[in-house]
Amino acid sequence: MTEQTGMAGGRPPILQRNKLRWSLVLTLLLVALNLVAFNMLMARRTGLRLDLTQEGLYSITPATQRLLASLDDDVLIHGYFSRRTHPKLAPLVPQIEDLLAEYAALSGGRVKYEILDPNNDEMAEQVANDRFGVNSTPFRLASKYETGIVNAYFALVIQRGDQYERYGFDDLIEVERLPDGDADVHLRNLEYDLTRAIKKVVYGFNSTADLFARVEEPVRLIAIMTPDSLPEILSQVPEALRTAAQELEEKGGDKFEYEEIDPSDEILQAEVARMYGAGPMSLGIFSEGTFYLYGFLQVGDRVEQLNLVVEDITSGALREAIESALRRQAPGFLKTVGIVAPSSGLPPEIMAQLQMQGRMPQQPPPEFQQVKQYLGRDYQVTDVELETPDGVPSVVDVLLVIKPKNLSERALYNLDQYLMRGGRVILCASRFETTLAGGQLQVLPIQTGLEDWLASFGIDLRDTMVLDDRNQPLPIPEVRRTVLGNIRTWTLKPYPYLVEVRDDGLVNPQVTARLNAVGIYWGSPLVIDEEKTTDLEVMEILRSSQRSWTSSNLMATRSAEYEVPPADETEPHLLAVALGGRFKSFFAEKGAPRADVRMPPEGEEFVPPRAEVPLTMSPETRLVVVGNAAFISDLVGSLLSQAGGGFFAENLAFVENLIDWTTLDNDLVSIRARGAGTRRLERLDPGSVMVVEGANYVLPALVLLALGGYRFWKRRHTIPVVAVAATSRAGTRRSRES
Amino acid sequence: MNRIRAVAGRELRAYFNSPIAYIFLLAFAGAALLMFFNSFFSRGVADLRGLFDAVPLLMVLLVPALTMRLWAEEDKQGTLEILMTLPARPAELVAGKFLASWALLGVGLLLTLGLPITVASLGHLDWGPVLGGYLGAMLLGGAYLAIGQFISATTENQILAFIMALVICLAFYGVGAEAFAGLFSDTTAAILRGLGTASRFRSIARGVVDLRDLIYYLSLTGFFLAASVGALRARRWA
Incomplete structure (x- = not known):
């Protein structure tokens, strides 16, 4: 403010007063304009900011920085965002733009980006539709001027040469339902999505x-x-x-x-x-x-x-195996994950027969589809059949075996030999399986067929279940009678078989990095035989809590009532473990199992089965065992998510972390599963909730009361207010004189 | 500086010697706690979202009640004349009163400190957004206090001062809110979002202190404090 002159002594005459007033308004207007201009000028300057979050949620991680700095080729990012779009999506676009700008800056210009509005740009729309398969999404829109459906674009395409990755709007955002019925829409984990896509297009498909x-x-x-x-x-x-x-x-x-x-x-x-x-x-x-x-x-x-001990091996097959091995050793290459999962329902040939007879048998839904889809976003995922004479394909970098059940000698041999070649194996195996038969939850004991094999390495997969007082509630359907009729609702009951592993239970921070919790459901405990593992490195990954115990009582799984045994009977149980080092083959002494001799059809020459000699010792590799498969089952996941509970997303991220960790690729582990959504509260009983809430109201009230009391006491014990005012004025005068 | 302190001290004492401070603090902390616990246990996430979602609207409602009397009261009691004859310059008076009301707001926020401590004991609380939230709340509150003081300095009527301040604060709050900005498309919405106090607050409350947001709040506060000084001077001429 500029100092006005001629105002100190008394009132100025009316004319001058009006003039002064106008000059004041004008000055303020100028100040306002300057401030607005300055703010607008600063609006372009991104990056001058301080990220206070613990995990640096809003800062680019070192892993991404390294990747961006190492780019040799140009990566193009096309953002297709309609200007007229859903009001909840609109504020996300500047956030995306900011991050893209940072990517461009960090890559030294290797990453280039453009933001286009296909609704107003026909060329862009054509490219988006035809080249990248990006389509608009219909949104319901209500504005001051219209209500209706608008077809808006909200997509990112990351392109390098002819390789590209596409993210649609449901890939990019996450919707959180708020208690008041509204929804909060935010970006899921944009940095992770972008970095993953860049990695995929840059390293995904390379020549020798x-x-x-x-x-x-x-x-x-x-x-x-x-x-x-x-x-x-x-x-x-x-x-x-x-x-x-x-x-x-x-x-x-x-x-x-x-x-x-x-x-x-x-x-x-x-x-x-x-x-x-x-x-x-x-x-x-x-x-x-x-x-x-x-x-x-x-x-x-x-x-x-x-593996050279294969009859009729060709130089081509050998070269392929060597290239796969090389790819595994090169950092950043797209990994191939082989998944062995129980096939759903009836074998295809029987299905076909039944269909030809005009019957349509009901196929049970696939149980592990989501984990495959989830991993498919980051890896080349292939289904692997263990029951074949050929063994695990050499392209497979990591073999994920989910819910093995009654594995045959042949399957076991293939698994063993894969490990002996130096392959990395992750087993999600439990001694129990969970089914929902007619809406009734059933837990049944199973044989994995792996028990002896695991025991030979020193891992005992016990045929009991781990129960824990630190657990997740089970949603139980309930029909409530009301005046308006019957209402179906869910009640949440603490259920000890849904073990919630968190805090000190996440033993290996390299694997569980940013995860807050992992759920293990009806899982079996693992016991390590120290004598057999002397040559191997034992790395514990998950443990249940101190108040945890085991039971094999199947009837008890049907009820949500439980009592924690006395303290001396509870202890933490091992739920996931990794062994590292050089493994000795289970078949070293017994030799390969005899291949089935199949009689050739009429007229064909009899081909004798190939001779096989097992590899006896593996190079340095890793074997991970999780005593559970239900934790990544679609069935259990959807059951638990009924009432908003469950850790399905965290569990899938855990499996992905395991894959990266076993292949020593920890880059993405550090970005994955970032976000506040995973910071969950310790579950409290209603009594504690009351106490916590009550204390929070009472404490400030007490503070206020004390403050008021103190002021009241002080006023009664000091000179009256008038006198205070008088002395304070005297004080000001003194200070002026001085 | 001494004179600013003296004015601020006098104001603060006046607050705490009357029921105003207690009623304000009780209303602020009580409403904040209620709104926080409304969703905290059902969401089951260890953060202070419930609190910081409520803060902008609470400020809009309560800050005008705090500022309406700042100058209007002096007018009514006839102390304005005395103040004006004091050696303190209008700018010092404005700054002193602003600091006093700001401190009171700070005490109100301090009363909610039990919440982050509670949450931290129940789960992994990220203190970054908490720090950002409190910083944002102080900046937002400061801007509203400056607006309120300006309005109070322009009128002798307290009720009018309250309503006017409420309307202007609400306008600044609402202009960037999605319910309003979303009605416009294109660049208008982006500009509106940039103008709104709530959208800026949300950005700080997630734990990111952006220089642009700081400049925004400081400009807003600074401008309205300067305008208050101007309004006071204009009064002297009246």
């Missing part, structure tokens, strides 16, 4: 030459073999291996090295046994002779074993 460019360390292929003493059926393996190595050498250049070791003397034999765990293989039960046939791929200090 690219592959070598990505791998920073030298690659060595080591063959330990005795070509002269190989059994007849494997005699062409060395040649195939050499051919494959030659092809790779052409592409990899200096980075690729091929080495052949023929351990004919004892010193060399001891050396390969020490370095690679490679021992002599037997020619057969009736033969004294032995041979060596091992392949190891070494990238930096990580080693992976190739």
